[in-house]
Amino acid sequence: MDGxxxxxxxxxxxxxxxxxxxxxLVAEIRELKRAKRAVIxxxxxxxxxxxxxxxxxxxxxxxxxxxxxxxxPVILFCGVHFMAETAKILDPGRKVLLPDRAAGCxxxxxxxxxxxxxxxxxxxxxxxxxxxxxxxxxxxxSDIICTSSNxxxxxxxxxxxxxxxFAPDRHLGAYVQRITGREMLLWDGTCEVHVNISMDKLKLLxxxxxxxKLVAHPECPEHILLEDDHVGSTSSLLGFVKHDPGxxxxxxxxxxxxxxxxxxxxGKTLIPAPAFADNECACSECPYMKLNTLxxxxxxxxxxxxxxxxxxxxxxxxxxxxxxxxxxx
Ligand code: 13P
Ligand code: SF4
Numbered sequence: 001m002d003g004x005x006x007x008x009x010x011x012x013x014x015x016x017x018x019x020x021x022x023x024x025l026v027a028e029i030r031e032l033k034r035a036k037r038a039v040i041x042x043x044x045x046x047x048x049x050x051x052x053x054x055x056x057x058x059x060x061x062x063x064x065x066x067x068x069x070x071x072x073p074v075i076l077f078c079g080v081h082f083m084a085e086t087a088k089i090l091d092p093g094r095k096v097l098l099p100d101r102a103a104g105c106x107x108x109x110x111x112x113x114x115x116x117x118x119x120x121x122x123x124x125x126x127x128x129x130x131x132x133x134x135x136x137x138x139x140x141x142s143d144i145i146c147t148s149s150n151x152x153x154x155x156x157x158x159x160x161x162x163x164x165x166f167a168p169d170r171h172l173g174a175y176v177q178r179i180t181g182r183e184m185l186l187w188d189g190t191c192e193v194h195v196n197i198s199m200d201k202l203k204l205l206x207x208x209x210x211x212x213k214l215v216a217h218p219e220c221p222e223h224i225l226l227e228d229d230h231v232g233s234t235s236s237l238l239g240f241v242k243h244d245p246g247x248x249x250x251x252x253x254x255x256x257x258x259x260x261x262x263x264x265x266x267g268k269t270l271i272p273a274p275a276f277a278d279n280e281c282a283c284s285e286c287p288y289m290k291l292n293t294l295x296x297x298x299x300x301x302x303x304x305x306x307x308x309x310x311x312x313x314x315x316x317x318x319x320x321x322x323x324x325x326x327x328x329x
Pocket of ligand 2: 045107
């Protein structure tokens with residue numbers, strides 16, 4: 001026994017697939033979506049049955065842009081709370097729904113507003129860069145927001161004589177430091193999904209698949225990123241796997257991405273990076289993302305709740321920090 005879950009398999013986990021969706025429920029959602037003139041936005045970490053119903057599937061940046069562009073009166077955001085909140089910050093005139101109000105994020109939770117306020121007050125000369133995975137209150141205290149696809153560009157846009165605070169993900173922050181050479185004060189938050197990838201099991205897997213390329217999200221700890229053939233946001237990982245001539249890839253991020261990857265590159269072998277604990281999918285899944293289900297999608301459209309609400313002063317300040325990011329292009 002080599003310590004790897006015997007169920008590790010070179011395809012995405014069943015939980016992220018689209019198979020088995022109840023056709024009557026899918027038809028009901030499509031009808032409600034039409035009647036309410038709703039747009040459905042879904043992150044790559046959603047299960048396949050939800051991605052299949054979405055108008056736009058993307059990473060955090062693409063979905064923020066899609067939310068900003070839409071003219072639909074209702075946005076159903078199939079992702080987590082900070083993503084739906086971002087849509088509401090950008091689009092206050094629209095009703096923004098989240099299928100499950102409890103769909104939070106360990107990173108966002110790691111930076112409570114009062115503690116963050118005290119931290120930035122202790123460093124008043126610092127320019128504050130916050131990863132989009134944070135609350136509206138933290139966004140409102142920030143100078144600029146970034147996502148995993150533009151963090152390097154955002155940090156490079158800051159005058160070199162300004163010291164920087166980067167929050168809340170210390171692994172993404174450390175990665176950006178290595179790339180940009182900028183010293184940054186890092187908030188000590190992590191994503192529980194990416195720190196749950198086991199390096200020991202990953203090494204065993206790489207030994208079994210010596211030709212496989214390793215691709216990873218920058219929320220992974222440094223010891224994983226240093227082994228990688230490609231580091232990038234979810235959409236960047238998808239693009240790499242699609243265009244690289246390699247035939248076999250180990251994918252170190254949340255397993256929902258495999259639904260989309262398999263559809264894009266049906267001829268390639270995709271292996272989810274293994275989590276510490278043995279589990280059914282032998283992968284790392286986000287428990288918050290997976291709270292959303294087709295039944296909750298239907299109910300959210302039917303009852304128009306849970307709906308995101310925001311304090312207007314917080315929204316306006318958070319909007320300014322988000323706009324600075326979006327204006328960088
Ligand atoms: P991206 O969507 O920027 O790739 O980030 C992944 C993530 O952790 C979303 O919660
Ligand atoms: Fe938060 Fe990590 Fe889940 Fe993304 S994958 S929502 S960062 S806990």
